[in-house]
Amino acid sequence: MRPTTQLAVRLLQADDQGRERVISFQSRQLKAAERNYPVHDKELLAMKYALIKFRVHLLGSKPFVVYTDHASLRTAVNSPHLSQRMARWLSFFAEYNFRVEYKPGKLNVLVDALSRRPDYELAHISQVTTDLYDRIRLGYRDDASLGPLVRYLAAGSDAKVEWLTPRQRARLYRYEWADGLLHYRVEPEDPPRIVVPNDEDLKYDILMEAHDAPFSGHLGREKTYASVSQTFWWRHMYKWVATYVRTCETCQRVKPAGHASAPLQSLQVPADCWKSMSLDFVFGLPADDRGNTGVVAFVCRLSKMVHFAPVRDTVTGNEVARLFMDCVFRHHGLPKTIVSDRDPRFTAAFWQTLFRLLGTRLSMSTADHPQTDGQTERVNRVLEDTLRSICAEMPRSWDDRLPMVEFALNNAVHASTGFTPFYLNGLRHPQVPLTLRGRTGASVISGGRLGKPFPPKSRT
Template identity: 40%
Template sequence: MNHIVRPLLDECVVVYLDDILIYSRDMKQHVEHLRRVFEILRRERFYVKLSKSEFAHEKVQFLGHMVSAQGVHVDPKKIEAVRTWKTPENYAKIAAPLTNLLKKNTPYKWEPKHQEAVEQLKQALTSAPVLILPDPERDYVIEADASDQAVGAVLMQDQGNGLQPIAYLSKKLHGAELNYPIHDKEALAIIIVFKAWRCYLEGRRITVYTDHCSLKYLKTQPNLSRRQVRWIDFLETHFHYDIVYKPGHKNKADALSRPAHVAAIQVEGMNPLLKGLFTHGYAIDPEIPLAEKRHLLQWDSDIAYRKGSTKIWVPNYPPLRQLLLEEYHDVLYAGHFGSNKTLTGIAKHYYWPHLAEDVQKFVTSCDTCQRMKSSKQKKAGLLQPLPVPEQPWQVVSLDFITGLPPTTSSHYAILVVIDKFSKMGHFIPTHTTARTEEIAQLFVRHIISQHGIPTTLISDRDPKFTSKFWKELMSLLGTKLAMSSAYHPQTDGQTERLNQIVEQLLRAACKDEISKWDLHLPVLEFAYNNATHAATGQTPFFLCYGRHPLTPQKPTASATVQPAHDFITTMHQLWDRTHKRLLDIQQQQKRQADRHRNDHTITVGDQVLLDTRNLDINHLPSKLRPRFCGPFLSMGVC
């Protein structure tokens, strides 16, 4: 509705939900304003119910108050019960214990002065001060005060009849505010009211009355806390104000800050269905009588509150607690946040024993969260290292480097083969369109012809290595095929690392001859195999052949030749030391990796969710795709 009548807002119209209040200075102007409002309603196809409308009134009832040109008054219907109070006929009986303490032998006698006092009390209770409308051209006066647990303030103006109230404010302190020293609480009262009434105060001169004398010197104090500096910066940036000391008993805001708790805890607006669940829950919860006996509860409007708090005590009634958990977690405006934010949201208004545990259990079992959120937990399963071979070329792994520029020999890929024991590598130029038979020929020509048939061959799940031909060839050779896990290149991490080294060597060697990179591979292969490997502490060449090759840096061979038997013994000792060293490094890596993993075992019959990062689900964009799908039943464990 605000959007519909926006052109007339603050000119002649005030809107609250579906109520429209039209105000004018005289009848002629009022008719024009009505015409403009009706034109807007007709254009937007809104209908006004005549029986609920009033026209041309000098005073109207609006939102529980009487509004007129003089200001805002209390609705007479709200105070009728006080006006019709009867004279207390049993006054003597009720007040006797007190009056007897003050005066002895004084008989009760109702006199005119007593009746006059009662009438004066009635009048005082039913004659709330009229709130005047603010005049934006006049200065404002604020009286502010703070107590241990609340702050209060009155906004006033002198429009020719002395200071009259425009608005009242009373606010309970929460959290860290309760621990502020009294000086900061009094200053906080000023900050709160300036923020609340900022729309009135900006651009006008303001006089603030406080009963805390030291606040007069707030701007000139030499030692200020960070909080006080922020407050002063806020006040000085936006307002023109003076702080004046006024004793508390003369400060109208003093009464607004006195109550230790909010005056009356109301449950107006609570859904009737929800309130019915509370009522039923209180009736059947056996813990409620025990809590009352221990003075943990206070009641208001049939709703129990935690003693000394505004939090509603939720009975041990599962449907009710489940409903509250869903409202603060599952619904769209709750956001499916984690345990901490969900707990904070509920704990603002509700309390029950073991609330945090219930929230934790509810959130961790939320199906939507499990499917849609990325996992923040450690990876499941401990690291399972591959067996360490005992001598060179028993276990071999191979992979492709692709995406290279084509050479004059039509090569644009490299088949990388590495021995898992000695770390010796072979870099074989090829192309990605090579058939499985061609790859097999390269493997025989470059690996088997030089090192023999390996017992185990490790590769990824490239179609060339999963083909029927490749499997049959390895079977005929007696070589076991070991495939890496799907979408998990870390299984053959050593080859992946060697690929990076080869690419690095190529970048350095081929910066001027990119189209001839395949011609450099033999030399780069030699350089790699003649370099000491960090894992073994030896060069791959030495571990395989028991000697170092001749290089330009080593022009002559050693004149000493070791006897064959001694050479064999030395090599076996070298391999044993290398095997032990590789085992130690592997165990160290496993301990490091397992620090970031959970020892979680999946058994047959378990229900599991499947990661969707590598799945194409209904062609959804990856940003909006569920992170997990399922659940699926575990039929077997590898």
């Protein structure tokens, strides 16, 4: 018997070898009044329920045993303090010939499936929070410009428009107040972004998280701005981002100056993500603890999503095939075409045979012009710059940071598409510590629409 919010009982009979065999299970929910019974009475109610349900098997039979995980039931009959309800039940029990034995709950588990279904149990939920949004809320109090606007939106029907400046009145329809945070729409159809108060330390902390963190990758001005503006807004934010990236000490120290290159021959744009991909190697990195000195890069030619894997300079076509299956195939399936250079690793018989068996055709780059595959060459350059930025203090740890670099590039808005690779592949933006409490995106599943690239006029 296991009464909680339900009653559950079972009837057992010993076989010739003394093993207990189940004859029947019975259960029901407790009624509203019964749920208010003390635990002792609930246990007695379960015993009464079992005797009623199994009456035809138990009445007039040999002595039988009632097992319970409530030890006090063994002395219930002899208790000097009986309620009227218990007295009625005990008179009913007198019709039967049984004894009560205690069985610990961990041994009385067969009825758990009836009385303690795991999907009815409360799960322990661990929620990750950050103090960033509390700092933003506190910052509104000291902001002479945003303070009146916050008071107006939070006051509801008691608000007075005289609190606002003429500029705020004209743009009032773009502001929202939710969860103690002020939100602003750059354009009426844009998702709302959290307004950051005029606090320099707060703004620098946001930019540091969006640019310097390992999962941010020390990316350039445009990508950093696109990342921050997905969630936050403040006046002249683009200038703040540009200044921050331009004066980043790590970027100045490890990234080479940009230089013009010859125009690249373009390949046909695929119609869907991972229908066509390119791959290449980056070698010459410091040897890590496992002897890896290079990275193989797999790049979707439409969404620009990347997957990286560390390799040795002696990597074989067989090993690359396994990395391809592990990094690309298990997530995206097989592409129709793979763009590569004429490296012997890709022209090996095994590689060609693998593609032929899988129905994949290997598209080769133009001979003696590796920049035909300009997309992967560009990814290689960004990969090297990013690894240098986040591994400047510990160069041999680059393989441990490779997942962070992959995340940073996939979470950055690409200039050629106007979207992040994550968004083009899954129509959603992944959560990062900077956005744990943000409410800035419409759900595609719940009816939201595909967002649009950030227009130049939104750079305020």
